[in-house]
Amino acid sequence: MPLFTDHADVSVRPAVPGDETPIARVQLAAWRDEHADVLGADVLDLLDEQAVVDQWASAISAAPTGHRVLVACDGATVVGFTAIAPVPAPDDAAPGGVILALEVLPQAQRGGHGSRLLAAAVDLLREQGADQVHTWVLDGDDARAQFLRGAGLGPDETTRELASGTQPDGSHRVVTEHRWWGAI
Template sequence: MSLLTPAADVSVRPAVPGDEREVARIQLAAWRTAHADVLGEAVLDALDEAAFAAQWERAITAPPGPGFRVLVACAGPRVVGFASVAPVSAPEPTEPPAGVVLALEVDPAAQRAGHGSRLLAAVVDLLRADGADQVQTWVMDGDDARVRFLAGAGLGPDGLTRRLATGPGPDEEAHVVAEHRWYAAI
């Protein structure tokens, strides 16, 4: 009889060169699933996976400064999710810094398996190690699954909203989406 019990082979690690293709694929798959109604088919069809991969390669190999990081969630050797985090400058020099989750996506086929929670926990650990006392992120209108996930993790909206032009809409005018900032003390 074996004393070992079955265990999930899941992890979070820093992204390394070569992960950028999976990160881009996951991001676009997640967006097509979560944001189809808000962004629209024309915007989603215009997204270039190779361009996304090139941007992720730069983020992984040459981050723009200290505190900028990309993490990946793995199921065995397979990348199934990612998160990107950056520092936020404190409004006053005496205030501790905050961090912002720029992206946190899990492959739609691997969702609801704890990968998003592991990524968020790893991001919070990194931010705490950097001296941050708050985590922030932005949530697009209509992303009810992300709202439930963040609320379940203890984040909440702080009332700030921003509007982003995502490209031309069906009538060739700018298609604008609203995002709301969520945060939590850490």
Template sequence: MTLFRETADVSVRPAVPGDETAVVDVQLAAWRHTGLLGPAVLDLVDPAAMTAQWARAITTPPAAGYRVLVACRGADVVGVASVAPVPAPEDRPFDAPGGVILALEVAPDSQQRGHGSRLLAAVVDLLRQDGADQVHTWVLDGDEARARFLGGAGLGPDGGTRDLATGAMPDGSEATVTERRWSASI
């Protein structure tokens, strides 16, 4: 007996208006799951502002080549990726452009099921279609799961680092996190 399903069990598709709430839920759950930002930092996050920002990114991308994709289990959004183009450097204008993965998150209860790999493959496919020959992203220090995932996909640290302010803490101090850039040729 053959069963027919109206939707695929798992898929990746462009985000559409209405996905923004699920995208924020996925992103916040993934951030909480890593434990790297800590509850004091996550308490500073404004979910309504994040939802509005994702809605704008989905409906009116900030630049050509900027895309938001979602991973789905049936009709449910369980992951998100966003990517933006990176032009060739001014000192090497004949180099092919690249791309930066701005977000790549999968809900904790949907991790280890291929959603992240499908999102990453879709992002790389889109970048290649746009003529990119490289991709990079940023990894928080201590995010060993993300490092293993990206390393298994062929990305590696390239020496770039940045410190990001995450907001004022209740005691008035400024919290920061360090990220390392990971990249690969595609």
């Protein structure tokens, strides 16, 4: 049996201080690649990378109880991330969980990183007692919908509308997200 393979070491681990910059770069690259048509390239161009870095630094070092950030690595390089949070249980029901973000660098997609991140997120939520998970998918994000469907999640008919910048005529661009969920 050979000691070395031609495959890179791939893993998922908890995010640590210092991961905030690669996480922000992954998020911005993925959004620009996947959501420019829906969110608007003009809106994405206005995003302040340092502000995104600062938000992830806070999420990593000062997260509320139950909130977690995980990174997917190809060797030592961060190529993806996910952020999760608990959802309080109504009455006597079991609590749930929400995937707040799950992104992989465009050039690293289809390498299993998203699946590893989703599996790790679900495992952590189960450890917290969750019996279901949900996330939000932008209108037109067919690749994410296909990924989630393949993982056993599905839409539940709940939608929400979010403002995404101002149009040249002064009106506000509105995007629609659909909630996807699954039992875990």
